[in-house]
Amino acid sequence: MTIEPDFFAELERFEASLQRISEDVQQGEQESRSVGEGLTFSDYRRYAPGDDTRLIDWRVYARTEEYYVKQFEEERNLTVHVLVDTSASMDYGDGDAHKFEFGAKIGLGFAYLTAEENNDFRFSTFRNRPKRLDTGRSNRGDLLRVVDLLNETELSDKADLVSALEEYASTIHSRSLVVVVSDFLTDPDEVESAVAALEENDVILVQTLAPDELDPDVTGDTIFEDPESGDSLRSYFGGSMANKYHDRLQSHVEAISERATTHRADHILVNTGAAFFDAFADVWVE
Incomplete structure (x- = not known):
């Protein structure tokens, strides 16, 4: 070695150039897993039209028969x-x-x-x-x-x-x-x-x-x-x-x-x- x-x-x-590349990717449609993008669960709120359906918690729906989405904050x-x-x-x-x-x-x-x-x-x-x-x-x-x-x-x-x-x-x-x-x-x-x-x-x-x-x-x-x-x-x-x-x-x-x-x-x-x-x-x- x-x-x-x-x-x-x-x-x-x-x-600096790597940071620009990361920012370009994050602003586009792709998702980046670069450092600093960790997310941690924060709270629930009622589903509203336009919300990402992938964030619906189906276990909560099974208990309440109402749609709630999970909210996250940056870790x-x-x-x-x-x-x-x-x-x-x-x-x-x-x-x-x-x-x-x-x-x-x-x-x-x-x-x-x-x-x-x-x-x-x-x-x-x-x-x-x-x-x-x-x-x-x-x-x-x-x-x-x-x-x-x-x-x-x-x-x-x-x-x-x-x-x-x-x-x-x-x-x-x-x-x-x-x-x-x-x-x-x-x-x-x-x-x-x-x-x-x-x-x-x-x-x-x-x-x-x-x-x-x-x-x-x-x-x-x-x-x-x-x-x-x-x-x-x-x-x-x-x-x-x-x-x-x-x-x-x-x-x-x-x-x-x-x-x-x-x-x-x-x-x-x-x-x-x-x-x-x-x-x-x-x-x-x-």
């Missing part, structure tokens, strides 16, 4: 939880396209902008269980500490997504935004179980895949190696085999997205070969 502290200086320069003190996968499969990609480094920087971007908005962040890595890196101060010094620890992180073994996120969910005691960064190269059913543990919160799944994973630049007799198990397979890659690979990867990504939607989570596929701040802006305003 080679994340430099001056990364935050770059983030600072982009902060100012939002905690943003960032969790970054440190399994061996994240140790892939060349230079700036390295999956773990790219994903960690996305997480750091969330933590930095959260602190700038005077909200709290929590930053952890995980394999079979979460490992918290911050000290709870949610300031620049804490961010620099997190960078140092990320740079020392060893990537190995296979992630147990369900155990790690279930354990982490038990530490969240207020409605929060949870950003999970991983390549999610695991059984989609495991992803669904992991997201289900967090569904009391707003959840964003950031799936980081390297350019060579999305579109392998190989042809002919090739040796493929699983970084988590160490197993290797020699095969001819090209033609029908290449088409089958792309179809299976697309199906897998779609399955992850569908499992996320089932539990009201957002899913964003990130190509680590993209320009970092373009990719981060896409995730930030999701």
